[in-house]
Amino acid sequence: MHELINKLKDIQSELTDLGHAASVMGWDQVTYMPPGGAEDRGNALATLSKIIHMKTTDPAIGEILEELEPHIAQLDPDSDDARWFKVTKRGYEKQTRMPVDFIMRWTKETSIAQMKWQEARQKSNFSIFQPNLETIVELAKEGSSFFTPYDHIYDPLLDMYEPGMKTADVKTIFEALRPVQVEIIQAIKDSPQVDDSFLNTTFPKQGQWDFGMELLKAIGFDLNRGRQDYSAHPFTSGFSINDVRITTRIAEDDLISGMMSTLHEGGHGLYEMGYNPAYSRNALHGAASLSVHESQSRMWENLIGRSLPFWRKYYPRLQSYFPTQLGNVTVEQFYRAVNKVEPSFIRVEADEATYNLHIMLRLEIELGLIEGNIKVAELPEYWNDTMHAYLGITPPNDAMGVLQDVHWSHGLFGYFSTYALGNLVSVQLWDVMNEQIDNIDGKIEQGEFGEILQWLRENIHVHGSKYEPQELIEKVTGSKIDPQPYVNYLKQKYGQIYGF
Numbered sequence: 001m002h003e004l005i006n007k008l009k010d011i012q013s014e015l016t017d018l019g020h021a022a023s024v025m026g027w028d029q030v031t032y033m034p035p036g037g038a039e040d041r042g043n044a045l046a047t048l049s050k051i052i053h054m055k056t057t058d059p060a061i062g063e064i065l066e067e068l069e070p071h072i073a074q075l076d077p078d079s080d081d082a083r084w085f086k087v088t089k090r091g092y093e094k095q096t097r098m099p100v101d102f103i104m105r106w107t108k109e110t111s112i113a114q115m116k117w118q119e120a121r122q123k124s125n126f127s128i129f130q131p132n133l134e135t136i137v138e139l140a141k142e143g144s145s146f147f148t149p150y151d152h153i154y155d156p157l158l159d160m161y162e163p164g165m166k167t168a169d170v171k172t173i174f175e176a177l178r179p180v181q182v183e184i185i186q187a188i189k190d191s192p193q194v195d196d197s198f199l200n201t202t203f204p205k206q207g208q209w210d211f212g213m214e215l216l217k218a219i220g221f222d223l224n225r226g227r228q229d230y231s232a233h234p235f236t237s238g239f240s241i242n243d244v245r246i247t248t249r250i251a252e253d254d255l256i257s258g259m260m261s262t263l264h265e266g267g268h269g270l271y272e273m274g275y276n277p278a279y280s281r282n283a284l285h286g287a288a289s290l291s292v293h294e295s296q297s298r299m300w301e302n303l304i305g306r307s308l309p310f311w312r313k314y315y316p317r318l319q320s321y322f323p324t325q326l327g328n329v330t331v332e333q334f335y336r337a338v339n340k341v342e343p344s345f346i347r348v349e350a351d352e353a354t355y356n357l358h359i360m361l362r363l364e365i366e367l368g369l370i371e372g373n374i375k376v377a378e379l380p381e382y383w384n385d386t387m388h389a390y391l392g393i394t395p396p397n398d399a400m401g402v403l404q405d406v407h408w409s410h411g412l413f414g415y416f417s418t419y420a421l422g423n424l425v426s427v428q429l430w431d432v433m434n435e436q437i438d439n440i441d442g443k444i445e446q447g448e449f450g451e452i453l454q455w456l457r458e459n460i461h462v463h464g465s466k467y468e469p470q471e472l473i474e475k476v477t478g479s480k481i482d483p484q485p486y487v488n489y490l491k492q493k494y495g496q497i498y499g500f
Contacts, residue, residue: 004064008064009084015056027237027245030232031231038112038114041111046104049106050103084282097146113409114406114410116132130377133376136409140413151166151167153370153371157370157413163289164468167367174417178360184490187500188341191498191499198329198333199337204252208252208259209250215263216266219266219304221270229246229248230249234348235247236269240280244269244273246268246269254349257348260305264301268296271461274461284466288467289418290422291421291425292460292473294426295423296461303426303427304449308331310444313445345401345404352493353494354391356420356423359416362417365383365386430489433452433455
């Protein structure tokens with residue numbers, strides 16, 4: 001049995017290396033590659049994806065899995081080998097359902113679409129990107145068709161990022177969450193608004209970058225194993241636990257955006273650095289799901305990075321970078337400004353109280369596109385109308401509306417709901433962590449994040465993808481994804497800030 005396991009793990013190691021090569025090419029494409037290289041890069045990635053897919057779906061792997069199955073059945077189902085087998089088999093069955101010509105078309109089309117999205121966003125002209133998105137939507141539908149039977153055509157797309165989760169599950173969670181979030185937003189609207197006028201000035205880019213790098217080092221992001229760069233849309237790429245790339249986006253007229261982007265992606269990066277080294281180059285290397293991944297980034301960005309103890313520690317340092325802009329602003333004033341609630345156009349810059357509504361908007365649109373109830377050509381108008389219905393504001397242009405997110409150019413249908421689910425999970429984990437670690441606020445105020453990171457390492461990071469997300473969350477918190485702790489958190493925090 002061990003010989004077969006080792007043989008299959010050797011195959012996975014080779015596939016992991018090829019996947020890392022493709023990931024590096026993808027990272028380069030959105031950071032440093034000249035725009036003219038889009039088509040050639042698309043061809044190269046398509047070829048590499050073909051090689052990876054052919055190796056991933058090699059019948060020899062299926063034969064090994066079949067031979068191993070009776071032996072694995074005798075193991076402790078929670079053992080690493082039993083879990084590794086389960087994840088490997090699941091991945092093989094998924095990959096073998098998708099023809100290699102589909103994988104090549106998907107990779108090439110999404111590679112070209114990314115550059116078209118960038119151009120369309122820069123020019124705020126959806127029509128430039130529309131033909132590419134129409135192709136990707138049809139490809140997404142075709143991709144789902146390989147996984148019949150299903151309860152909903154969107155289920156296979158969601159399952160790519162949130163194993164075991166169904167469309168109906170997400171809709172149920174969102175339906176319970178939406179009215180409460182609307183109620184909280186209304187209570188805030190009826191209260192005196194926070195004054196953040198002191199932020200309406202210029203904060204030089206280099207100062208923001210340097211301060212953000214200090215924060216990354218403080219929370220434990222290892223710059224010997226990771227780096228930060230700029231990109232049009234912040235993201236994280238983990239090629240291994242020893243090579244993790246994050247990006248940020250800095251605007252001189254928006255101090256909060258760059259800082260929170262850096263903390264957010266830093267949280268993702270810490271997760272990528274924390275997987276069990278024993279899982280390196282095999283099927284257990286990677287996150288349990290994207291909601292679990294997002295729980296890590298939202299925890300560092302919001303639960304820690306928007307907290308008063310955090311700014312009691314780091315605000316004097318921020319003032320030293322921007323003495324003219326912030327010299328006469330107190331830490332309490334800054335804390336309130338960082339947590340100001342106001343409907344906004346850009347999802348990644350949205351406050352905690354309105355953020356999930358941005359996600360619900362996108363889920364509604366994705367379901368409409370995949371079900372065929374919304375046409376791609378209708379998206380700008382539909383987006384604006386839905387934005388007004390959800391948040392009471394209408395984007396002034398495509399760049400601030402339908403073109404603001406890069407995800408659809410990558411073909412990431414099924415991805416967005418994991419952001420809101422991650423918010424919920426972050427608070428569930430935070431509540432348990434606060435029960436098990438004494439005086440977390442005091443530690444944050446001293447800039448001591450070691451125990452927090454160690455708790456996350458031991459309870460979340462080290463497990464990689466050994467457990468399915470709902471299983472992992474229940475293992476750590478005692479329940480599956482539950483919106484109530486998040487609702488309690490919002491009511492307590494914003495009730496205190498806004499006095500309701």
